[in-house]
Amino acid sequence: MAVFKLDNVEDLYEIGSVLGSGHFGQVHEVRERATDVLWAGKFLKLKKGAGSRLGLERKSVEKEVEILQSLQHQNIMALKDVFESRAEVVLIVELIKGGELFDFIAEKENLTETEAIEFMKQILEGVCYMHQKTVAHFDLKPENIMLSDKHAPNPDIKIIDFGMAHRFIQGEEYKSLGGTPQYIAPEIINYEPLGTAADMCLSGLSPFQGETDEETLRNIVAMKYEFEPHYFSQTSNMAKDFIQKLLVKDQSERMTAEECLIHPWIKPLNRTQIAK
Numbered sequence: 589m590a591v592f593k594l595d596n597v598e599d600l601y602e603i604g605s606v607l608g609s610g611h612f613g614q615v616h617e618v619r620e621r622a623t624d625v626l627w628a629g630k631f632l633k634l635k636k637g638a639g640s641r642l643g644l645e646r647k648s649v650e651k652e653v654e655i656l657q658s659l660q661h662q663n664i665m666a667l668k669d670v671f672e673s674r675a676e677v678v679l680i681v682e683l684i685k686g687g688e689l690f691d692f693i694a695e696k697e698n699l700t701e702t703e704a705i706e707f708m709k710q711i712l713e714g715v716c717y718m719h720q721k722t723v724a725h726f727d728l729k730p731e732n733i734m735l736s737d738k739h740a741p742n743p744d745i746k747i748i749d750f751g752m753a754h755r756f757i758q759g760e761e762y763k764s765l766g767g768t769p770q771y772i773a774p775e776i777i778n779y780e781p782l783g784t785a786a787d788m789c790l791s792g793l794s795p796f797q798g799e800t801d802e803e804t805l806r807n808i809v810a811m812k813y814e815f816e817p818h819y820f821s822q823t824s825n826m827a828k829d830f831i832q833k834l835l836v837k838d839q840s841e842r843m844t845a846e847e848c849l850i851h852p853w854i855k856p857l858n859r860t861q862i863a864k
């Protein structure tokens with residue numbers, strides 16, 4: 589069983605305002621007393637007993653911590669410390685000040701393909717790194733892609749929220765029904781054995797979005813989508829080719845993160861191929 593620091597987290601960190609909350613618990617800004625450095629603290633309530641419906645199993649928190657401890661990459665949120673008390677575990681991670689990529693893009697008049705390629709390249713580098721470590725995120729969606737500093741000329745992408753992540757062991761079969769309807773892979777909906785390919789269905793606006801979750805899931809299983817002119821009239825054919833090679837039902841036919849990084853949209857063969 590993993591042992592986390594038993595110190596009282598408030599002896600070392602001043603707990604600040606809530607930054608956000610969700611299935612993952614509550615995230616607070618925290619100030620390290622010894623250095624005045626600001627971090628983010630994710631506060632996770634543990635189940636009080638086997639029959640308790642509230643809180644998380646300690647085993648699932650240990651799994652998330654073990655995965656985060658194994659990942660050191662500039663495009664993946666870094667874990668600094670873990671504290672536990674009788675009822676809660678606190679993960680101290682790097683504070684990401686630039687907000688969600690989705691909001692950054694929404695606030696811009698328009699995003700050029702060159703800017704989109706730069707963000708996609710960073711996302712792919714983080715995802716490729718975790719896949720090489722046989723880790724799948726399993727909840728990649730726009731809200732979990734954040735920016736280090738949205739005012740920087742070239743903001744760094746930071747992938748957060750590894751609460752659904754899984755490290756594959758050679759030869760094991762893993763299935764899950766978790767995830768967010770608009771962004772989950774068809775193999776998850778069909779409860780088939782999963783692999784890192786399930787992470788490769790990431791998109792900004794889900795092309796499968798239906799009126800209801802049920803309709804969205806039907807669209808994903810049918811791989812029913814179209815490049816709506818309203819959104820794609822200015823999109824290059826190279827970019828559409830990139831998307832089409834990801835939105836593939838058969839996970840073994842879907843581009844891997846490594847293949848994405850050498851796709852001509854991301855890595856042009858020559859200057860004339862640069863997306864206008």
Ligand SMILES: COc1cc(-c2ccc3ncc(-c4cccc([C@@H](O)NCCN(C)C)c4)n3n2)ccc1O
Nearest residue numbers: 607608609612615628630682683684731748749750
């Ligand atoms: C360690 O696990 C997590 C960390 C974080 C995290 C880490 C650093 C950090 N710096 C700033 C924030 C932040 C700021 C505003 C909102 C949120 C969060 O509530 N929304 C992010 C997306 N959400 C769907 C997880 C998070 N975070 N969030 C979020 C979810 C996690 O499961």
